Amino acid sequence: MIKNYWSKGAKQKKRVIIFLIILLALLFFFRDDYQPALIFVRKFIFIILLCFSLLYLGLRGFRKAVGVGKRIGILFFLSAFFGILYYVGWNLQFYDYMKTYNVFNDLNKIEIHELPLTQNERIQPLRNIFSMANESVGETKDVSLPHLVRVDGNNQWTMAIQPTEKYYWQGLKDNTEEVFSVSSTTPFPRFSSENRISVTFSIGESLKFSRNTYNAVVQRLNPWMLFNYEPSDTYYMKNDKGAWVEVVSLIKWKGFFFPYPSFGGVMVIENGEHDITDYLERITIGKGTYIAPDEMKNHAYLTKQNTLSERVSRLQAESLKFLAGFSDPLPWNMESAVKIPTVPKDQNAQPYVTDFDFSDSKTDAFSGLYHWFGLEPVGNERTSLSYSVFIPADGTDKFYFYDHASKKQGYAGVSAMPLKVKESKKEYDWNSNTPVEFRPYIKNIAGRKRMFFLGTVSTISSDNPEQFDGSATPDLALIDSEYRDVVWINAKKPSTWNEEVYNQLNEAWKTSEGSNLYFEKQKTILEQNKQVLDSIKLISNLDKNQQILDSIKLLSAQDKKLTEIEKLQRKIDSIKENQ
DSSP states (O other): OHHHHHTTOHHHHHHHHHHHHHHHHHHHHTHHHHHHHHHHHHHTHHHHHHHHHHHHHHHHHHHHOOSHHHHHHHHHHHHHHHHHHHIIIIISOHHHHHHHHHHHHHOOEEEOSSOOEEOSOOOSOHHHHHHHHHTTSOTTEEEOOOEEEEETTEEEEEEEEEEOSSSHHHHHHOOEEEEEEEESSOSSOOOSGGGEEEEEESSBTTOOGGGBHHHHHHHHSOHHHHHHEEEEEEEEEEOTTSOEEEEEEEEEEEOSSSOEEEEEEEEEEEOBOOOHHHHHHHHHHOSOEEEOGGGGGGOGGGTTSOOSOHHHHHHHHHGGGGTTOTTTTSTTOOSSOEEOOOOSTTOOOSOEEEEEEOTTTTSSOOSEEEEEEEEEESSTTOOBOOEEEEEETTOOSOEEEEETTTTTOOOBOGGGHHHHHHHHOTTSOTTTEEEEEEEEEEEEETTEEEEEEEEEEEEBOSSOTTOBOOOSSOEEEEEETTTOOEEEEOTTOGGGHHHHHHHHHHHHHHHHHSOOOOOOOOOOHHHHHHHHHHHHHHHHHHHHHHHHHHHHHHHHHHHHHHHHHHHHHHHHHHHHHHO
């Protein structure tokens, strides 16, 4: 058609050239709009090629077939093939099954035989932080979803104060001009003064067109990356120079047969207002500096950091269901098949980003931020803890897991925790309050490592299930996953948590375990000196008592001698009288 139109004359050729130039310009400038379609083709490339090949061969055979029976047979075969493909691939989720199996085969799996300790426990759950941040901004501002990252050596919740998406005009003309950075280890997160950092990002998650984070990152991808990479979570942190940057996690799709997602590095966007030069760069080649996974070790602020997309880590954790073989998750096996437990009421789902100390776990794992998953058996009525999964949050190519089931520890899982908390406080109004986000709490107490789950009681709005109460002093509970007992702890005094746990559970531990090392606080210098003085006094008292005893013994001996003398004297007197 185009060839015939082209051959009609110069006028037609000119129109075709102009049309092609406009088409190429649209493909170039609007690649962020059609990139999701490219990713869709990349994800299902094998299925698409198979379907088109069979459809082409079937239609060609249909046209060449002479008899009506052959044509009906070809149509029946094509209908049956596409029907079975839809039923098996989508209804029975065979495509997801194979994708997850490919993820499992790609993992660098390392089984650990000793649990790491937790450190720098965060007090508030993610949804409480999000609610409190929204309480601190005005009508024309929104707060991005909080992420736990490392800032200046401390674990902080960071989020952008950005123009609201409710009013279109703000997203067109305003910048992101502030970032919240609040401590995760305090029960009193403050969203003012020094925790509200003034920093300008002309590219943001809620901004429009070329200033939108997703659009700017996609525009930066080269043609090959357009088919294989897609932006995911956005984090705010400081770089090695101390400047605030926007770090966008990238997902890379691998494989031809049943492609699967993996960590693809990050795109770093620097802060600052943009001029006309930056505008031209944005609309042509986008903005950001790409850092590949193997190059991240050269940037200190990206190591032991939280940059891994949760979409990737969830699929990696779920793939552990193939640990016993390809067919184990099938309905007639399921000896070790596991799942990620679901949470109700729009709560923060696993993974829970947690700070772990691997220094005494006999592995080469670093101590820092990890995506933690507590995997449970696939049945809804089964709530035991089968595996603990630790995925480095910085995208390091390692996958650590601890097998609770094979060790027959009998620990209760995350799904069992809410009812235990509710049962321990029957006087609560559990219609409006609910325990949320049970993250791990692993400590050395009474002579051994013990695993607890730290949960927070939050109030959820009846009108908006995504609105959580952001109390500065939340009710916290520690649940012993082995003994199933609930210990209510003081959120304001984390240093006393271990002692509170011991005071409540030490008798149960002694009864069950036979021996128990008692919890002792570290004595101060004054207490130690007082103990020494008490010992000296005791010794002094003992010396005095000993002197008294010796005197009593001496007097007793003297009395005995006097008695004997008196007897002898009486005998002498008797002899004298008889003479």
